Amino acid sequence: MDRVNKVLDEMLKEEIPAMLLLKEENIFYISGFKPSGFSILVLKDDPLLLVSKMDGEEASKTSRIPFQEFESLKELKNIIKHQKFAKLGIEESMKIGFYNKIKNNFDMEINDVIERSRMIKTSDEINSIKKSISIAEKSFNQLEFKKKEWELAAELEYLMRINGSQNEAFETIVASGSRSSLPHAHPTSNKLEYPLLIDWGAVWENYSSDCTRTRVETEKQEEVLNICLEAQKETIKSIKPGVSACEIDKVARDVIKDYGYGDNFIHSTGHGVGLEVHEKPSISSREEITLEKNMVITIEPGIYLEGEWGVRIEDIVLIKNKARKLSKLPSVIQ
């Protein structure tokens, strides 16, 4: 229950006596139970988990905190009203449809204390992420480069499963030739061409990994990939506790801009990774969060020439006194 107490302490500092959690990753983080249906965790001194009938047996096996079956919204309101909380914290992801059903009953305020707490990883969490990375890398190394984008995606996802991944962390991107200029391309039945951009991740004990490699062919493609590699290297060097996320983003952006490709770097430099493949902190020009020890983030500069092709490199780093790359895969793939 250390995690619960740590979060409750944070909540108290912000004068939030209780929170309603509906997001499955937040419920898992606090309780150890991952809902498959509608669930609510009332996070307070004596937390209570409400789960769907269907999830009762799973909760009895995995939840570290007491749970009961979710009966009705009316019952939930009674449980909360009974405690007379001055204010109730809610997640920014709560659906407006649900919010409207309870808004007249409580004074509610959006609070991201759970997501902020999740940014700082424990050693167990770091080990799970490392294992997730090693599964993704082992699978990549076993890959036979086949003839079509989706066959390659299918094979990579299969290998990750066989190597122990719960499922894929996100829909694997295999984008070749002109498809590589789309940062989030879906694999097609196109035959593999160059550049060949692959972005994939595994999941181990609910923790994701996320990696991108691009195989290039022409001198021009190699030149542009080298700019991304330089941007990534400089960015990783600049990471240390106390620096803000937007400063880090600027390092990558400046390297790419200096080579004249500023307008072709059309996404942010990275993101936190953990129970979600994209989580706080965003490493973007608008994110002012200060980086701290034990954050785990991706650094993924990319350059996209619209209608032609694109390249990207992505690795996960762990922040200690400086950033340590957790990936072991070579940056350049032959």
Place this chain on the structure above:
Amino acid sequence: MDRVNKVLDEMLKEEIPAMLLLKEENIFYISGFKPSGFSILVLKDDPLLLVSKMDGEEASKTSRIPFQEFESLKELKNIIKHQKFAKLGIEESMKIGFYNKIKNNFDMEINDVIERSRMIKTSDEINSIKKSISIAEKSFNQLEFKKKEWELAAELEYLMRINGSQNEAFETIVASGSRSSLPHAHPTSNKLEYPLLIDWGAVWENYSSDCTRTRVETEKQEEVLNICLEAQKETIKSIKPGVSACEIDKVARDVIKDYGYGDNFIHSTGHGVGLEVHEKPSISSREEITLEKNMVITIEPGIYLEGEWGVRIEDIVLIKNKARKLSKLPSVIQ
């Protein structure tokens, strides 16, 4: 633009001159573009799609309606304010965090017109669902029954991909032995035992399929599976346009109750399937929607003996004058 006009007509009847769409399936339904990042579709007489910079090239290839890059919330507010709509429809899934950023600017009302429109499938949509089902069934038939739950899940997902599925419709469930009493069990490294419950689906042109089969071993397991088969058969027979979803749910529930397993049927009888694997209408005791021609729904009665084992059968039906099963796979798997 037929679909846009049809939805705009419905909106007018409900005095909603414009809607803000953020849900990716709704944006795809209207525009043909599937966002990979933050996107907003302002649905009005002359609809406008705002997409992230990263998605610009993809939108230029796929969107049937005009689009521009999303610059800022301020710009969005100006675009909408300019038109002086009396009211703005929003999706119930809009996040409270986003809602709070615009709530002072507009009079907003939750409206599910898009989800209601999506319930009634066109012949193109029905064909995509049929193709998705046929991929899932072909893959199942090619399956080699291996030694561990997750190997079977990995193989089934790989086969679906190779047979043309974009990805899996949801995390494949392979639950064997005592795991089968968990309706949404994650595959484990357990060796396959009986009952062996497999719940899987493919995706074709963004349309999902969803099917469950259970292999049984003992007489008792066969007897309980037969109750589910009878419940499914009776339920499908009772489906016709004009009947409400909760009446259909009751048919399945009554058959199972008559055999003394009422408390062991711990989820709803089915759900709509289309761009989402779970969409309207829910076939549950609380859903009063009237069934109509060209709805596509699952019928999936299950019986779960907590701590022991469980069985389920699930097929997709298309509603015409009566319900037609779209699945071709035998109900009983040897």
